[in-house]
Amino acid sequence: MLTESSVYSALTDIFSDVLDNDNIVLTRDTTAKDIDGWDSLTNIQIMLRTGQVFKLHFSAGQIQSFHNVGDLVAFIVDKSKS
Amino acid sequence: MIDTLYEDLAWLPAAPPDFRERCRLVAQNDDPGRELRALASYALSTPQLNRLASAFERVTSPSDRLPQLAPFRLGLLGNGTLDAIAPAIVASSLRHGFAMECVTVPFGTFAQQAYDPASLIHRARCDAVLLALDARALPLHGPAMDREEARTVVDGAVAVLDGLRSALHAGSGTTCIVQTLAAFPETLFGNADRRTSTTSRYLVDAFNERLIAGLTGSPDVLLDCAALAETVGLGRWHSPAQWNLAKLPFADAYVPVYADQVARLVGAIKGKSRRCLVLDLDNTVWGGVVGDVGMENIAIAEGDAVGEAFRSVQRFALELRERGVVLAVSSKNDDAVARRVFREHPDMLLRENHIAVFQANWKDKASNIKAISEELSLGLDAFVFLDDNPAERGIVRQMLPDVAVPELPADPAYYARTLAAAGYFESTVFSPEDRQRADYYERNAKRVALQKELGGLDEYLASLDMEITFSPFDAYGRDRIAQLINKSNQFNLTTKRYTPAEIAQLERDSDVLALQIRLSDVFGDNGMISVVICRRADRAVWTIDTWLMSCRVLGRGVERMVLRELIARARACGIARLTGYFIPTGRNELVRDHYASLGFRPDGEAWCYDVTESEPEPTMRVRYG
Known part of the structure; x- marks a missing residue:
C-alpha cells in the first residue's frame, strides 16, 4: 500500500517533468488554476504519466471527478489498497 | 526493449540523468547547435522532447548561432x-x-x-x-x-x-x-x-x-x-x-x-538521408570471433537459429545495397582472416565485391570510419555504423558524433529490425540511379591507408570508468580459464593449451604465478577477459608462459595494467626480470609487436623486462579478488 507522502512525491516529479518546472509544490487543495502551464493538454499528459507510474488507467469519468490534487492522491492511495 | 522498440526509439541511446540540466544550459553553451543535436540524439519521451523544443526556442535568435542546423x-x-x-x-x-x-x-x-x-x-x-x-x-x-x-x-x-x-x-x-x-x-x-x-x-x-x-x-x-x-x-x-x-x-x-x-x-x-552502412564483423554479421574459433565455426548457416539471426543482418545489408546504400566494413581482425570468410565461406551472403571499403585491422574504429569517409568522399553525416559491442559504439559516438550508431538489443535476431526501425536510409522515392550508386563506389574499392589515430581516445577510455580485477586461479574460474586458454587464438602470445586438470594443478604450484583477470565498465561486467601464467625459470626470472586476452576489450589499455601488476608482483617476490616469447601461429599476428610496444627489450628469441624500471601509469581502478 502506498503512503500519501510517497504519492505526493511521485506526482511532484511527474508535474515537474511534464511542466518543466522545478518549483512545483503540490498540496491537497492545489488545482490547475494554481500552476502555470497546467492546461487541458498538459493535464492529459500528467494523467497518462501518472497512470504509467502507478500502473492505473483513469477513465474520463474518473479524471472529471478529481477536483484537486487531494482527490487524485486519495484515488491512487485507495487503489493501492486492493 | 524489443517489445517497445518503436515507442521507446530503442535504436537511440537512453537519455543521460542530467538531460534536464543540459537543456537548461543550452543557451549558455559555446556551440548551442552541436549541443542541441547531441541532446536530440537520445531516446526521448514526449516531456523530454517538449523540454528540448523549449531549449531550442530559447536559442533560435540570432539564427547564426546554429550554423550546423x-x-x-x-x-x-x-x-x-x-x-x-x-x-x-x-x-x-x-x-x-x-x-x-x-x-x-x-x-x-x-x-x-x-x-x-x-x-x-x-x-x-x-x-x-x-x-x-x-x-x-x-x-x-x-x-x-x-x-x-x-x-x-x-x-x-x-x-x-x-x-x-x-x-x-x-x-x-x-x-x-x-x-x-x-x-x-x-x-x-x-x-x-x-x-x-x-x-x-x-x-x-x-x-x-x-x-x-x-x-x-x-x-x-x-x-x-x-x-x-x-x-x-x-x-x-x-x-x-x-x-x-x-x-x-x-x-x-x-x-x-x-x-x-x-x-x-x-x-x-532535403537529401540528408544516410548513404553508407559500415559493418562490424564478429558477432554482428556472423556469430563468433572468426580469429578465435576459425572460419568453420562461425554461426552463419541457414537452419541454425543463431546463424539465421546473422543471415538476416547480411540479407538486409544486401537489400540496402540493392537500393543504393554503400556498404563498408570496419572490424578488429586480421585482414586476411576476415576477407577469407567473404571469399570462401559457402554460407556467406555478403561477398567481397559488395563491400566498397574493407577495413580489417586493429586500430580504433573511429579512425577507420574517418578513413572510409575520406576514401568514399562521403561526409561523416552520411554514415551508419553497426556494431554489437557497446564500447565500440560509445567510442564512435563520442569521437564522430555525426555518424549514426544504433543501439542494438542483446539478441542478434533483432539486429536487422532495429536497424530498419531507425530509418537512417529514408527515401521519398526510388530511382534507377540509386541502384547504381553502390556500384559506383565499389569500383574504387580498396583498403584505405590508415590515418593517424584520432585524439580524445584517452578521455573516452577514462569515461568508461573501468575496473580491472586480478585473482589467482581458483575452482570458480577454472571452466572459463580453460575456455580462454583453449579457444583464444588472436591475442595469445604462446597459444599453449592446458586441460582443466592441468589448470587445477597450476593453482597449487608455488613456482607459478597464474592470474585470471576481469574487467568491468559503465556498460557492465565483461567477465574474465585475460589470463596470464608466469613460471619461475630461475631464482630471479619469471618466464611468461601464457598471456592471452579476449579481443572484445582490445584497445582499452588492459595489457598495460597487466604488465603493471606483473611488475609489482615480481618485485614483491624478489624477481628481477620478466621474459616473454611470441610464438607465431598464423592467427596471432595481432600480438607480434606486443612486447616491443610494452617496452620489453629483444634478447634473441626472447623479450625481457627489467622490473627495476618504472611501471606503466595506471589507467583504471584495480581490485583484487
Whole structure:
C-alpha cells in the first residue's frame, strides 16, 4: 500500500517533468488554476504519466471527478489498497 | 526493449540523468547547435522532447548561432490536437539536423487554412505542409453500400484531400506531406471486414490505395501512417480514451516515433538521408570471433537459429545495397582472416565485391570510419555504423558524433529490425540511379591507408570508468580459464593449451604465478577477459608462459595494467626480470609487436623486462579478488 507522502512525491516529479518546472509544490487543495502551464493538454499528459507510474488507467469519468490534487492522491492511495 | 522498440526509439541511446540540466544550459553553451543535436540524439519521451523544443526556442535568435542546423518551416494541418505533436517534431528535427519551425493553426480549421489564400499557413510560406488527417476527418462512411457505392464514397474522400493539396500548391507553392489512414481495430463483421464494402476497414484500405496511386508524378510526399500504426499495433495506436479526452489523433506513447518519422521524412526531402552502412564483423554479421574459433565455426548457416539471426543482418545489408546504400566494413581482425570468410565461406551472403571499403585491422574504429569517409568522399553525416559491442559504439559516438550508431538489443535476431526501425536510409522515392550508386563506389574499392589515430581516445577510455580485477586461479574460474586458454587464438602470445586438470594443478604450484583477470565498465561486467601464467625459470626470472586476452576489450589499455601488476608482483617476490616469447601461429599476428610496444627489450628469441624500471601509469581502478 502506498503512503500519501510517497504519492505526493511521485506526482511532484511527474508535474515537474511534464511542466518543466522545478518549483512545483503540490498540496491537497492545489488545482490547475494554481500552476502555470497546467492546461487541458498538459493535464492529459500528467494523467497518462501518472497512470504509467502507478500502473492505473483513469477513465474520463474518473479524471472529471478529481477536483484537486487531494482527490487524485486519495484515488491512487485507495487503489493501492486492493 | 524489443517489445517497445518503436515507442521507446530503442535504436537511440537512453537519455543521460542530467538531460534536464543540459537543456537548461543550452543557451549558455559555446556551440548551442552541436549541443542541441547531441541532446536530440537520445531516446526521448514526449516531456523530454517538449523540454528540448523549449531549449531550442530559447536559442533560435540570432539564427547564426546554429550554423550546423538547416532551417525548415513545416505547416501542420490536421483534425486532431496537434499542439502536443508540434514540439516533438521540432525536437526530433534537431536529431536530423534541422532548425525546425512548426506553424500550427487553431483546432479544427485545417480546411479554412488551406482554402483561404490569406491564411496563416499561406502567409508563413512553409517549405512543406503536413496534412495530418486521419479517417475521422474524411467522409468515409455511409449507409450500407455495394462496391460501386463504396467507390463513390472513396472518390469523394480522395477528392477532399486532393482539394486541400491543390489549394496548398496554388496558394503558396508548398510541398504537401500526406498520410495514409490507420484503420481502426474495431471490426464490424470480423474476418469478413476487408471483403465487405460497407465497413470502415474496406473504405480505409481502398482510400489508401487510391491515395498512393494518386501520388505518382506529384511532388507531394507520403507519410505512411497506416504502416506505422500497424507496425506498433492498431489496438495500441488508437486510444479511444485519449481521443475522447483531448482529441489526440493517436496514443500519446507514439508521439516520439511519429515525430521522428516526420523529421526523417523532412531529412529525405532535403537529401540528408544516410548513404553508407559500415559493418562490424564478429558477432554482428556472423556469430563468433572468426580469429578465435576459425572460419568453420562461425554461426552463419541457414537452419541454425543463431546463424539465421546473422543471415538476416547480411540479407538486409544486401537489400540496402540493392537500393543504393554503400556498404563498408570496419572490424578488429586480421585482414586476411576476415576477407577469407567473404571469399570462401559457402554460407556467406555478403561477398567481397559488395563491400566498397574493407577495413580489417586493429586500430580504433573511429579512425577507420574517418578513413572510409575520406576514401568514399562521403561526409561523416552520411554514415551508419553497426556494431554489437557497446564500447565500440560509445567510442564512435563520442569521437564522430555525426555518424549514426544504433543501439542494438542483446539478441542478434533483432539486429536487422532495429536497424530498419531507425530509418537512417529514408527515401521519398526510388530511382534507377540509386541502384547504381553502390556500384559506383565499389569500383574504387580498396583498403584505405590508415590515418593517424584520432585524439580524445584517452578521455573516452577514462569515461568508461573501468575496473580491472586480478585473482589467482581458483575452482570458480577454472571452466572459463580453460575456455580462454583453449579457444583464444588472436591475442595469445604462446597459444599453449592446458586441460582443466592441468589448470587445477597450476593453482597449487608455488613456482607459478597464474592470474585470471576481469574487467568491468559503465556498460557492465565483461567477465574474465585475460589470463596470464608466469613460471619461475630461475631464482630471479619469471618466464611468461601464457598471456592471452579476449579481443572484445582490445584497445582499452588492459595489457598495460597487466604488465603493471606483473611488475609489482615480481618485485614483491624478489624477481628481477620478466621474459616473454611470441610464438607465431598464423592467427596471432595481432600480438607480434606486443612486447616491443610494452617496452620489453629483444634478447634473441626472447623479450625481457627489467622490473627495476618504472611501471606503466595506471589507467583504471584495480581490485583484487
